[in-house]
Amino acid sequence: xxxxxxxxxxxxxxxxxxxxxxxxxxxxxxxxxxxxxxxxxxxxxxxxxxxxxxxxxxxxxxxxxxxxxxxxxxxxxxxxxxxxxxxxxxxxxxxxxxxxxxxxxxxxxxxxxxxxxxxxxxxxxxxxxxxxxxxxxxxxxxxxxxxxxxxxxxxxxxxxxxxxxxxxxxxxxxxxxxxxxxxxxxxxxxxxxxxxxxxxxxxxxxxxxxxxxxxxxxxxxxxxxxxxxxxxxxxxxxxxxxxxxxxxxxxxxxxxxxxxxxxxxxxxxxxxxxxxxxxxxxxxxxxxxxxxxxxxxxxx
Numbered sequence: 370x371x372x373x374x375x376x377x378x379x380x381x382x383x384x385x386x387x388x389x390x391x392x393x394x395x396x397x398x399x400x401x402x403x404x405x406x407x408x409x410x411x412x413x414x415x416x417x418x419x420x421x422x423x424x425x426x427x428x429x430x431x432x433x434x435x436x437x438x439x440x441x442x443x444x445x446x447x448x449x450x451x452x453x454x455x456x457x458x459x460x461x462x463x464x465x466x467x468x469x470x471x472x473x474x475x476x477x478x479x480x481x482x483x484x485x486x487x488x489x490x491x492x493x494x495x496x497x498x499x500x501x502x503x504x505x506x507x508x509x510x511x512x513x514x515x516x517x518x519x520x521x522x523x524x525x526x527x528x529x530x531x532x533x534x535x536x537x538x539x540x541x542x543x544x545x546x547x548x549x550x551x552x553x554x555x556x557x558x559x560x561x562x563x564x565x566x567x568x569x570x571x572x573x574x575x576x577x578x579x580x581x582x583x584x585x586x587x588x589x590x591x592x593x594x595x596x597x598x599x600x601x602x603x604x605x606x607x608x609x610x611x612x613x614x615x616x617x618x619x620x621x622x623x624x625x626x627x628x629x630x631x632x633x634x635x636x637x638x639x640x641x642x643x644x645x646x647x648x649x650x651x652x653x654x655x656x657x658x659x660x661x662x663x664x665x666x667x668x669x
Contacts, residue, residue, distance in 0.1 A: 389605040390617060396598030398475060398624035403590040404463055405471040406633060413583025414574030415463040420566040421584060423459055425591035427563035430556035430600070438553070444561030448554065452561025454541035459562065460569070461534035468527035470635045472626035476515070477528055479621050480508055480648045481535025482542065489543050504654025511647025514640070521638040551603040559596065 404422075407413050413421075431442045444452055466474055487505060491497065497505070516528045541558075622645065629635035 386605055386608045389601055393598055393601045393605060394617060394620055395624060396594040396601070397618070397621045398628060399594040400462075400590055400598075401466070401471040401475045401478075401621075401625045402628045402632060403586045403594060404466045405469070405474065405629070407583045407586040408463070408466050409633065410582070411578070412580040413587060414578050415467050416460075416569045416572045417574050417579050418583065418587045418590075419459050419463040420569050420573065421587035422463070422591035422595060423456070423559065423566050424563045425588045426596035427556075427559040427591075429592045429596050430559050434553055434556045442553070442556045442560055444557050444564065448557045448561050451541050451544040451554070451558045452565065454537045454544060455558050456562040456565040458534050458537035458541060461530050461537060465527045465531035465534060468524040469531060470523075471629040471633060472622065472635055472637060473523045473528075473641065474531050475622040475625035476641065476645055476648070477512065477523075477531040478535045478538065479618050480512060480652060481532045482538040483618070483652050484508055485536040485539025486543060489539065500654055504651045506651070507654065508648050508651025511644045511651055514647060515644030519640070521640045551606075552600050555596075555599050555603065 404418060407418055408415060434442045462474075462478070465477075469477075484505065487497070487501075512532070516522065516525060518525070626635075626637060626641075630637065
C-alpha cells in the first residue's frame with residue numbers, strides 16, 4: 370500500500386463511519402415521524418401499525434439472513450428477553466404516538482432509554498460518580514418539568530407510555546450488548562417479536578381504518594428505518610467510543626423536532642426547550658467516564 374493509500378484509508382473509514390452514523394440517526398428519528406404521520410392522519414390504528422412494522426422488519430431480516438446463512442432465522446432461548454423488550458417498545462411507541470407529537474415523543478423516548486441503561490448498570494454493580502448522580506437527577510428533573518401539568522404539557526398518559534417504550538428500549542439495548550453476532554441477533558429478535566404480535570389480534574383495527582398510506586408508512590418504518598436502521602447501527606457501533614455512541618443518540622430528538630416542524634406542522638413550546646436543555650445536560654453529565662465500579666464489571 371502506498372503512502373497516499375495509507376493516509377486516505379483512515380480518512381475514508383472515518384467518512385464512511387460518519388455517513389453511516391448520520392443515516393442511522395435519521396432512521397431513528399424517521400420512526401417517530403412515520404409513526405406520528407400515519408396516526409395523525411388516521412390512516413391506520415396503532416396496533417395495526419405496530420404489527421405491520423414488526424412483521425415487515427422480521428420478513429426482510431429473516432429472508433436476508435436466511436439466504437445469507439442458508440437456513441431459517443428462528444428465535445432462540447437467548448433471544449426471549451430482547452424479543453419481548455422489542456415488542457413492548459414497539460407497542461408502547463405506537464400507542465403513545467396516538468396523542469404525542471413526533472418531537473415530544475422522541476424527547477421522552479431517548480432520554481428514558483439512556484436513563485434506564487444507567488439504572489440497569491447500577492443494579493448490575495456499575496456505580497456512577499457523584500457528578501453522574503447529579504446528571505441522572507437533572508435529567509429526571511427535566512422529564513418531570515416536561516410532563517408537569519400545564520397548558521403546554523403533553524398528555525400525561527401518552528408521556529408515561531412513551532417513557533415505558535424508552536425503558537423497554539434500554540432493556541433491549543442492554544440485552545444485545547453481549548451478542549456475538551449482533552446483526553443476526555437483531556433478525557432473530559424481530560422474528561420473535563413478530564410471533565408476539567399475535568397478542569395484538571384482539572385490538573387490531575377493522576379494515577376500513579387501515580388505508581394503503583398507513584400500511585406503506587408502517588412497512589417503511591419496519592423495513593428501512595427499523596430493520597435496516599438497527600443493522601446499520603450495529604455496524605457503526607464498534608467504530609465509536611461509548612460516549613460518542615451515547616451522545617449521538619441525543620441528536621435524534623432534535624432531528625425529529627426539525628422534521629416535525631417542517632413535515633408535520635408541529636409547534637415547539639418554551640417548555641420543550643427548557644425540558645430538553647435539562648435532559649441533554651443531565652445525560653451529558655452521565656457520559657463522563659464511570660469510576661468506582663466493581664472489578665471485572667464493564668462500563669456502559
